Amino acid sequence: MTSRCRARLAVAAFACVAVLPLAALAADPAGDKAPASGYDYPTQGRVEYVLGCMDDNGHDFANVYKCSCVIDKIAAALPYDDYVEQMTFAKYATLGGEGGNEFRVDRARAQTKKYRALQQEAYQACGLAKATPSAAK
Incomplete structure (x- = not known):
């Protein structure tokens, strides 16, 4: 075998070895799509929550982690x-006029109360100040 063939063979063998672990990571033998703990939220939903939380609590670097912690706690519970x-009901609970009527019925009030209690627990666990109604984004 020539040195050129050996070099090609070595590169091909390396590529197969390098790709194998990635393929093994991508495979899900159990077919389980659920995260290890809690519920899986879309990335966009998590990012929107963190940005809203930071709007309410300040845009310093520590709040990235604290607000991420809050949405992780919420995702573990709901x-x-x-x-x-629940977040929608909480966000529009103070909407005035006729358009806000559906956010003021008993069911909506109960959902708002549950969400705000869960959010407050998460805020405390993650080291943020008291959650405000505007933090229910």
Whole structure:
């Protein structure tokens, strides 16, 4: 075998070895899509929460971690659809006029109360100040 063939063979063998671990990581033998703990939220939903939290608590670097911690705590407790529903009710609970009527019915008030309590627990656990109604973004 010539040196050129040996070099090609070595590169091909390296490529197969280098790709194998990546393929092994991508494979999900159990077919389990759930995260290790809690519920899986879309990245966009998490980022929107963190940015809103930082708007309310300050744009310093420490708040990136604290606000990320808060959404992680919320995600551990609520499925994403429940989070969206409760967060929406909480966000629009103070909406005035006729358009805000559906956010002031008993069910909406109960969902708002649950969300704000969960959010307050998460704020305390993550070292943020008291959650305000505007933090319910």
